[in-house]
Amino acid sequence: MTLTQEAPARAQQHKAPRTQASLIVQGEDRTGIVAAVASVLGGHGANIVSLDQYSDNPHGGAFFQRTVFGLDNLQAALPAIEKSLDEKLVGEYGLTYTLRDLSVPKRVAIFASKSDHCLLDLLWRHRRGQLPVTVSMVISNHPDTAEEVRGFGIPFFHVPCQGPDKSAAEAEHLRLLKGNVDFVVLARYMQIISGDFIEQVGVPIINIHHSFLPAFIGAGPYAKAKERGVKLVGATAHYVTENLDEGPIVEQDVVRVTHADTAADLMRRGADVERAVLSRAVLWHAEDRVIRNGNHTIVFA
Amino acid sequence: MTLTQEAPARAQQHKAPRTQASLIVQGEDRTGIVAAVASVLGGHGANIVSLDQYSDNPHGGAFFQRTVFGLDNLQAALPAIEKSLDEKLVGEYGLTYTLRDLSVPKRVAIFASKSDHCLLDLLWRHRRGQLPVTVSMVISNHPDTAEEVRGFGIPFFHVPCQGPDKSAAEAEHLRLLKGNVDFVVLARYMQIISGDFIEQVGVPIINIHHSFLPAFIGAGPYAKAKERGVKLVGATAHYVTENLDEGPIVEQDVVRVTHADTAADLMRRGADVERAVLSRAVLWHAEDRVIRNGNHTIVFA
């Protein structure tokens, strides 16, 4: 118990200042890339705020770099910086890059079902200013959380999704999402996503799976965990691909359980891990800290 | 992602069946206590569901036992069981005991301030049926969370508490609490509690302190942690005594931080630990799993 009031966490602590941008560079590793990036940015008067890089083999392996830089009048300068990057990084080094103004938060749609723990945790972190995203909408196949979601000032759409044929629901999803979001989060949305949908939606989809993958792929992981008698249960946030539960892993964590925990206890303990793991994955994705590389991720957390 | 809907966690999973009771026994250890307890309960037809015991020294140390037993017509049988316990445990063995019908949830008042993370986490868990308590009221020295709390169907009382003299506020607190609650939770209530109040309220008070006690006692622990350069920050749930931050510890946990985390980052990371630690402490207290022994706790978790 403290005697006096602490200064409140600044609500904007995770909103990047208007003058910062992130630059993701990737391609084949070779001598001089870090210098080339730094020299382009320096040439435009930018100040490097943070820089992370990783090469899976310094001799011609795959190279990944995340740079955050600050610059006054950033928006005005972006086209010129892109031109320099095209010439230097693409032209001379054969790399690819993504440049993004961090003052423009990514727009996300959250899909949920009946379970509200992951959904509410994301909305609450967002309200506290800890998730630098715009939550454009929540879509659910159950109406239960409508009032609570709208209480956060966020649009809620109920799209029923029963029976084996999901095509009508998915068409409705696409109509809502197209042009409106930069990524999608499945916050314990208990429905299969078709390959067709993944392709058409055209933005990354992050799912939370309620097990420590690759253990207990598929339905009912807590029941399977109880059946196998494991001593830890976990959760995995991953990008969704056509292969169920096999997409690139962003984050994982576990919690200890005992023989005395029932399957319902595992579900309850695991729920805390699920929301923690998903919120970290969403935060990192929102801040461009996750780079996909085939079925792997580079996470500059 | 799972293909099909899992069976929902049973909302009543933590509500003890109406036929169960907890029996806490403590006193000087001597041969035969476990047998005496079992024989009393067996004599009334009760079935022992779980039993935990601890002795800090089998040769005359302090003995503690928690027994949960089931019995049809429990309420009708309680007076007779108490009579037997009085004769056997108190009379013959010189022990003390507490017997409680687990179908009657403990009533709790939650004190909060501006920070909502611990408060909301408790209310969410309660709504999901994961905290077997009755939340009788929320009391806050700030009006900010009133609407949200009332959205859970729980009474909210705003009791301002400014200036050095807290006596008026404490008198109001006592008026609200007296006879209405079985324990109090300080969910980041950032005000000193007077020894007088602790005595008059007459029920246990659980506080969450935002550090790994005994490190960083008092105000501003995250700022102190940043200043000291620690690599982990933590939180501690403890019973409140007259000595600030020195009461018996119920639960603690930590999270890893780095040099790159600001004091605001520590506060944000620590908040997740605070709410996890406090929710465990409240759950265990609600289920009679915590026994106070001087400045220590026995936790049969």
Next chain:
Amino acid sequence: MTLTQEAPARAQQHKAPRTQASLIVQGEDRTGIVAAVASVLGGHGANIVSLDQYSDNPHGGAFFQRTVFGLDNLQAALPAIEKSLDEKLVGEYGLTYTLRDLSVPKRVAIFASKSDHCLLDLLWRHRRGQLPVTVSMVISNHPDTAEEVRGFGIPFFHVPCQGPDKSAAEAEHLRLLKGNVDFVVLARYMQIISGDFIEQVGVPIINIHHSFLPAFIGAGPYAKAKERGVKLVGATAHYVTENLDEGPIVEQDVVRVTHADTAADLMRRGADVERAVLSRAVLWHAEDRVIRNGNHTIVFA
């Protein structure tokens, strides 16, 4: 850094006093078992030092209880106690039980291969008095660790085990083990154990698998973990059954890794988890804290 010498950890801290015994009881749950056990022990003047019990369903499920009790002249009294247990627990309640004098440490053989981390960790802990076992021998299919093992005063036997036919090696193993050990520990022994051997050796076998089972069953789990891109690697101690890596799990743990860790890094980080997990499993088995129940374990840790 401390100013003065602390009292050294007592070397005998884990050697149970000569007057203690453990009693494991299991069978179908019904009212009165705890009282029956306590009354038998009390009838012989025994003092219950610790008691743990678990029932997977109070209404006729499986019941498990571990009781440690103290008694002067324990050895002289054991036959009489067994007679009472036979009459009461077996005869009246239809339970089975195991009674063991804790002053007689279990005898263990450790199987190892080239990797020395699990082997040495067990030998160090044993030398510090932290593993209440007698290490009867170390058997390895490689001679590399012979000198180091013998430096601990422990017999080392080199039994080569090449080629697909292990029968000659297993015959030699059985010749060494028969009558000499109470359990076997496979401390990263990288050879298949035949079902025939498991049956003939007739004592429990604990293996450490270098993954978080059921993820990455079989050979090369660290390479598989790297391939899948997991963010944690783990280890699992389990009892060996005919089905590879599918026996009852005793203990598991994990450690965090990143994209920057190579498969060799995973192996190095995982090695710390392996030795920690195995040492806990061996300690608990040595103290009769693990009860097998089909493919599950009850661990009263």
Next chain:
Amino acid sequence: MTLTQEAPARAQQHKAPRTQASLIVQGEDRTGIVAAVASVLGGHGANIVSLDQYSDNPHGGAFFQRTVFGLDNLQAALPAIEKSLDEKLVGEYGLTYTLRDLSVPKRVAIFASKSDHCLLDLLWRHRRGQLPVTVSMVISNHPDTAEEVRGFGIPFFHVPCQGPDKSAAEAEHLRLLKGNVDFVVLARYMQIISGDFIEQVGVPIINIHHSFLPAFIGAGPYAKAKERGVKLVGATAHYVTENLDEGPIVEQDVVRVTHADTAADLMRRGADVERAVLSRAVLWHAEDRVIRNGNHTIVFA
């Protein structure tokens, strides 16, 4: 259990290739430092293998960068690189730097006392090729571990250190250390180190304290932890300064304990944390991953 032998961890996995060097740069942050470093290194044909940087405030705060680069004929090129760094980083930017050939391992002396767990863990990791240092000597005030240390092929010196006057022992220490080591590790060396000694030895000293600092400063932390009733015990590796237990923290960790753990149990559980924490701190120091900044550390782990 795996079926086949895995490829062994390469013994050299942590020996940096002969052609790599580390460059630590620190000073006041300003635009262009990363580019300047990269351009100097690129100008000499060096390939940046890894780069970490941190600024506590991009607008004129303190800046820290660790760069590892590869270069053929590194040793021949170092003087020219140093000349360029002097001109560019020191002359133009007012920074300081340290440049080190990573193929030359740092030389360390380990101080120990009776407890062998931290000492043996370091020696064993070193033998496995996981600590890129040269262990020049072990110094102990007790002769107990002499044989075991020498079994690792490492010189052992017994320097008794009784009574309040440590000056004779410290003089002997200095005679042994002077010119022979690059840093010192106190591996549970239970003696006060004088400020005079710290000054004269002239190399960094890393200590492992057996508590989660700043909790339980000074002697007997496990007894104090038991007395306070904490639910976690920990260990802290820190640089030694004149102020006891108050030097810059390099690494910390904790492990869960319960009311049932005696002070001896805390000591046993804590020992595992101590050796883990100390080994990480020594590894990071050996690889130039730790930068001291007043009473803080920047750890690029």
